Amino acid sequence: MPGPDPTPVAGAEAYTRRDRDARLSQAAIVLSLGAAAAGQPERVDRPDAVGLPADLAPLGQREPVPLEEAVAPLGITADEQRSRSGPAVPSGTRGALMDQVVADPNPTNAAALVEACLHSGDRLVRTAAAVSALDTTGPRDDVVAQLVDGATRGRDMAKDIGRLGLARVDPDHPALRRVVVRTTPPDASDRPSHTAFITHGTFAPRTTWWRPGGDFYTYLDGLTPPLHVHDPSFQWSGLYSDGARRLAAQQMLDWVASQGLQRPDLFAHSHGGTVANLATGLGLDLDRLVLLSWPVHEEWFPDFTRVGRIIDIRVNLDLVILADRGGQTFTPPASAAGKVTSHVNGWFAHSDTHDPDYWDRHGLAAVL
Amino acid sequence: MSTAGAARLLAVGATWRLTGAAPAGRALVGGLVEGDEAERAIAGIALTKAGDRSVPLLAAALTATADPRPVVDVLASIGTPAARSALRSAAKADSPAADPAAQALRTLDDIDGR
Numbered sequence: 022m023p024g025p026d027p028t029p030v031a032g033a034e035a036y037t038r039r040d041r042d043a044r045l046s047q048a049a050i051v052l053s054l055g056a057a058a059a060g061q062p063e064r065v066d067r068p069d070a071v072g073l074p075a076d077l078a079p080l081g082q083r084e085p086v087p088l089e090e091a092v093a094p095l096g097i098t099a100d101e102q103r104s105r106s107g108p109a110v111p112s113g114t115r116g117a118l119m120d121q122v123v124a125d126p127n128p129t130n131a132a133a134l135v136e137a138c139l140h141s142g143d144r145l146v147r148t149a150a151a152v153s154a155l156d157t158t159g160p161r162d163d164v165v166a167q168l169v170d171g172a173t174r175g176r177d178m179a180k181d182i183g184r185l186g187l188a189r190v191d192p193d194h195p196a197l198r199r200v201v202v203r204t205t206p207p208d209a210s211d212r213p214s215h216t217a218f219i220t221h222g223t224f225a226p227r228t229t230w231w232r233p234g235g236d237f238y239t240y241l242d243g244l245t246p247p248l249h250v251h252d253p254s255f256q257w258s259g260l261y262s263d264g265a266r267r268l269a270a271q272q273m274l275d276w277v278a279s280q281g282l283q284r285p286d287l288f289a290h291s292h293g294g295t296v297a298n299l300a301t302g303l304g305l306d307l308d309r310l311v312l313l314s315w316p317v318h319e320e321w322f323p324d325f326t327r328v329g330r331i332i333d334i335r336v337n338l339d340l341v342i343l344a345d346r347g348g349q350t351f352t353p354p355a356s357a358a359g360k361v362t363s364h365v366n367g368w369f370a371h372s373d374t375h376d377p378d379y380w381d382r383h384g385l386a387a388v389l
Numbered sequence: 390m391s392t393a394g395a396a397r398l399l400a401v402g403a404t405w406r407l408t409g410a411a412p413a414g415r416a417l418v419g420g421l422v423e424g425d426e427a428e429r430a431i432a433g434i435a436l437t438k439a440g441d442r443s444v445p446l447l448a449a450a451l452t453a454t455a456d457p458r459p460v461v462d463v464l465a466s467i468g469t470p471a472a473r474s475a476l477r478s479a480a481k482a483d484s485p486a487a488d489p490a491a492q493a494l495r496t497l498d499d500i501d502g503r
Contacts, residue, residue: 222430223430223433223434224429224430224433224459224462224463225426225429225430227458228426258462258465258493258496259462260462260465260466260493260496261433261434261437261462261463261466262437262465262466262468262500264468264500264501265465265466265496265500267500268496268499268500291430340392340395340396340399340427340431341395341427341430341431341434343399344399344402344430344431344434344435345434368392369392369395369396370392370395370427371395371426371427371430372425372426372427
């Protein structure tokens with residue numbers, strides 16, 4: 022269920038508060054200044070909502086503001102700013118600089134606020150400031166370092182914003198290589214969502230059944246009570262190797278956080294189930310884990326303490342599992358015996374377990 | 390899913406791994422590029438488990454199939470120096486395999502932690 026919408030905090034007040042609304046507003050302000058500096062003030066929707074002047078065109082720049090000028094109001098030198106070695110910038114300075122931007126909207130005042138926000142205690146605000154600094158004072162090492170920090174260590178929006186900024190200055194940076202799914206909408210963070218998501222198995226990332234609009238996705242999404250099936254689904258490489266599954270497990274962990282999902286249900290087919298199990302070992306918490314035709318390998322058992330319930334759905338003598346040499350019976354350790362229920366119906370066909378007709382024939386919706 | 394087709398590929402896969410008979414290999418590549426989801430999985434697993442034995446066959450298939458992506462996936466799953474070499478060659482070529490091969494090499498770099 023979606024959480025409450027954020028409420029913008031206008032002007033200097035955004036810099037005197039530390040709650041979620043204030044942090045989001047600070048990020049929105051600096052990103053707006055960056056867009057205006059780049060000559061795209063029209064990209065800023067409702068600047069007045071965060072206390073900025075309605076017309077941001079005067080903030081447009083032909084050349085970057087010299088860093089020395091931008092940091093002068095902060096009481097530090099350009100070298101100190103580059104190395105973050107100078108005295109701390111009081112949080113009150115950011116509020117005062119915001120007032121100056123409102124009173125006298127010009128590129129230097131805007132650049133000063135952006136530089137001040139690089140000292141924020143909040144990673145989202147620092148990362149947003151780094152994106153804008155690319156346009157106000159221009160790219161430099163400490164700004165890129167902040168983008169990398171946001172892209173690699175940030176969560177939710179900070180990660181997405183960091184990646185977007187990094188893609189502008191260093192599109193081949195390794196931190197961008199793990200982007201395997203479309204980026205999260207900016208409003209997805211902090212979304213308390215009890216929902217379900219789906220993933221595919223080996224050699225199957227280009228199949229459609231698990232994607233929004235696909236037959237199994239649509240089937241699950243239409244069940245009563247509703248599962249609130251998440252859009253998008255989780256895609257991984259689908260390669261057939263231990264390393265590929267371990268990488269995918271880390272990507273799944275990151276992806277669930279980036280999507281704002283809290284203890285979701287997961288429907289995972291084949292070695293997508295292995296990916297899910299490995300992800301629980303990395304710290305992913307799941308409510309219901311529905312394993313569809315999972316090839317049983319004891320070394321890839323889940324961390325049972327992180328899963329509420331496991332529903333194991335499979336056919337007898339699955340031919341793909343035969344090829345994989347996986348086990349066809351999921352027998353959990355005694356300590357987790359009560360968590361796993363197996364439903365074995367039909368024969369041979371590995372893909373049947375994501376077929377809506379198979380689910381209807383065997384009444385599987387009722388076992389969820 | 391064609392259960393008969395999947396069962397046939399299961400047997401062919403065993404033949405390929407044990408004997409390396411070329412017709413068996415070609416049948417697996419056929420299942421990989423033309424089969425349904427389960428047939429592709431069985432063919433892909435068999436080709437992957439055979440390792441470097443499958444690489445020349447897959448390298449040839451990269452340029453001979455309209456959609457080389459399943460072939461790229463198997464080469465990346467094999468992941469040996471010979472398989473990576475085939476992917477690098479494909480990535481440099483002017484062919485539909487170039488982009489998927491380059492992406493697969495990046496995935497392998499990620500798996501290796503590079």
